[in-house]
Amino acid sequence: MSPIPSYIPALIIGAGPAGATTSLFLTKAGIDHLVIDKAAFPRDKICGDALSGKVVSLFADLGLNYLDEVESLEDEFLPCMGISFVAPNGKCLSVPFRTKVAGRETAAGFISKRIHFDQFLVNHLEPGRLLQQCELVSFERKPTGIHAILKYEGQEHAIRTDIIVGAEGDRSLVAKQLAGFVKSKDHYCAAVRAYYSGVTPGPDDRHIELLFVNEALPGYLWIFPLPNGQWNVGVGMLSRKVSDRKVNLKKLMEDLIATHPLLKDRFVNAKLESPVQGWGLPLGSKRWPLAGERFLLTGDAGSLIDPFTGEGIGNAMYSGKLAAETIRKALEQKDFSAKQLSVYEANVYAALGQELKIGNTLQKLTNYPWMFNFVVGKALKNSTLRDTITCMFEDITLRDKMRNPMFYVRLLVNN
Ligand SMILES: Cc1cc2nc3c(=O)[nH]c(=O)nc-3n(C[C@H](O)[C@H](O)[C@H](O)COP(=O)(O)OP(=O)(O)OC[C@H]3O[C@@H](n4cnc5c(N)ncnc54)[C@H](O)[C@@H]3O)c2cc1C
Structure with a gap:
């Protein structure tokens, strides 16, 4: 039948x-x-494999046993403790996540290969x-x-x-x-990703790292930790820029890893564990x-x-x-x-x-590297702003502040 x-x-x-x-x-x-x-x-x-707080909240909606299971599958799900933004000038803003979902302590996000997730x-x-x-x-x-x-x-x-x-x-x-x-190339991003082992971890334990290096703007290179010492590494850029500048993303990623001052030492002992593969992101x-x-x-x-x-x-x-x-x-x-x-x-x-x-x-902000450097620089000096940005990842009304030009004016006049 x-x-x-x-x-x-x-x-x-x-x-x-x-x-x-x-x-x-x-x-x-x-x-x-x-x-x-x-x-x-x-x-x-083909994906960066990072599961945000939204996924964790949906697990809670479906039943808390989902979270228990994910936490027990240590070979497949790595708890994600925060996100680190590296500005074009190399300064790093580290945003730790809070860890309470549906009234229970858990990682606010996970990283898991899509084949597993x-x-x-x-x-x-x-x-x-x-x-x-x-x-x-x-x-x-x-x-x-x-x-x-x-x-x-x-x-x-x-x-x-x-x-x-x-x-x-x-x-x-x-x-x-x-x-x-x-x-539409203006609302679409092209990206490549590969799996590595042997990458030297960044300064923050189990953080996903977004590196807004000049060569990848408007876009970024990512380094995401995975269980069992593996890493998901990739680079993505708005399709319009990829075609205007005739960027070969695979070559860009390989070149950055081999030569960029922020990356080359971290990849000295790295081993490529998969082909470098590409896929699109409809934005x-x-x-x-x-x-x-x-x-x-x-x-x-x-x-x-x-x-x-x-x-x-x-x-x-x-x-x-x-x-x-x-x-x-x-x-x-x-x-x-x-x-x-x-x-x-x-x-x-x-x-x-x-x-x-x-x-x-925020994507448009990456067209202005100086502005990006400025916001990150201010946040590093100002703990209130740092806390505000941390909260922005949990509270969308706070994140909305960043759309208001006054946010930047206040940054200019306040310490
Ligand atoms: C390089 C890259 C990195 C990314 N990194 C992240 C990240 O770190 N975190 C994040 O949250 N998002 C990330 N994304 C985005 C994320 O991958 C997608 O948003 C997500 O997969 C969307 O899920 P979906 O179920 O809509 O589609 P998909 O995951 O694409 O699933 C679609 C399914 O439909 C099936 N299908 C297709 N056509 C047919 C058909 N005709 N008949 C039957 N079945 C069909 C396919 O086999 C597939 O299983 C990334 C994307 C890319 C390309």
Whole structure:
């Protein structure tokens, strides 16, 4: 018998963080659905592998046993104790994270290879919900529903659904066909990443490091620690600049590691453990339609990556949670109209929109290295400002201060 039914109330395309989280919350609400993914898990995804506080809070929403499990998987999840920004002039601003989530002590973030993290999420899906190596080939929106063709075990299968969730990442067919997404170099980042061992740790224990070296602006080189002495190292830059300056990111990363004064000594004993591979980041610096008649877009399919930090996993999972809530209501009311589903887009932007705007402002700040040097220099001298920046990583209203020009004026006049 075919594992593909002829009808399913909700069909989720992709079992990355966005799709898997949508499924986890739908299961929690007792909603019938199917997730398909063209890959066989465990599968890799080119990424920096840093899981922010948002991911940890969502674990808490799903049940605190998730946090217990992650903490016990020491070979796969490394607790992240903070973030270190290195300004173009080499000065380092270290921002430690606080460690209380849902009233319990835990690391505020983790670093975990995606081959492990995505498998962890998939392991928690209700048995029978995920069909692997099953690909969305095409679909049509009709008054009776979304009629899709899936390819599974070499054969094409027809399926009808009331609502389709685009969670297929950067190259989403649903986003292209139903929301008219087109790639724009001004709202897209190109990046490469590789795994290393033997890197000399930075000054701060288990911090993720973002190095805004001049050669990579507007963008940065990252060095993230992983369990078992491994490191995720990469460099990313706005696609517009990559093409205007004809930058070869792989070469840029190799050159920086070999010659940059801040890096070369740390990589003397480093061993490359993987190929240097590239992938794109659809940034949330432009607002796209995320919902319409019979469809929702989550995660990278909805272009929800923070334009400054490159964080996309937390936003993908958060949008998945909001998508599940919208699907529950739409099925309850048997209403799949654009109007009914537009509440999803409103909710996503209410929760993440401000943060994405701030990320966009901060990304633009990296076009002015002197300004970046100045803010970091001030923060190093001024403990109140340092504390404010630390809080900004937990409190979005504080982070909003950085969008206000008065923030910089006050910095100029205060010590
Ligand atoms: C180099 C790089 C570094 C990054 N670093 C970080 C970081 O450190 N921290 C962070 O938070 N974010 C980071 N990001 C962003 C992060 O990787 C993404 O935001 C995140 O993976 C989005 O999750 P998703 O579920 O939307 O999509 P994905 O993780 O891309 O999952 C999509 C899934 O859909 C499946 N699929 C695709 N097409 C089909 C189809 N037609 N039919 C069926 N299945 C399909 C794919 O097989 C895949 O499993 C980085 C991105 C890049 C490129």
